[in-house]
Amino acid sequence: MLSGLNISGRVDPPPANYKQLVADHMLVKDEQAMISAPQPGMPWSITEAKGWYVCVIRGGTSVSAVYIAGGRVMGAINAPEHVCGPGTVYDAFSRGY
8 A cells, every 4th residue: 555656746744743643533532652753655546645654552562554644644554564563663642632
């Protein structure tokens, strides 16, 4: 899903508030998770700008990944183990509201 053809030639910049976007999409109030820095990903359509994927660890072991484009979370990435490998660096983040 993250590799393939992109004819648009555009790349959305990673949103500065990506951690909050992910937390708002995935976490409940006061839940803490480990969230990676955005990594470049291929768009879900060949005519869209390239976006970003972010890896998330919830509950200490549950790994997920989401795709961000156009300043919002577009959805989950199936098989996150293909993009969230052992070298992924995470930072703690909590949804405070």
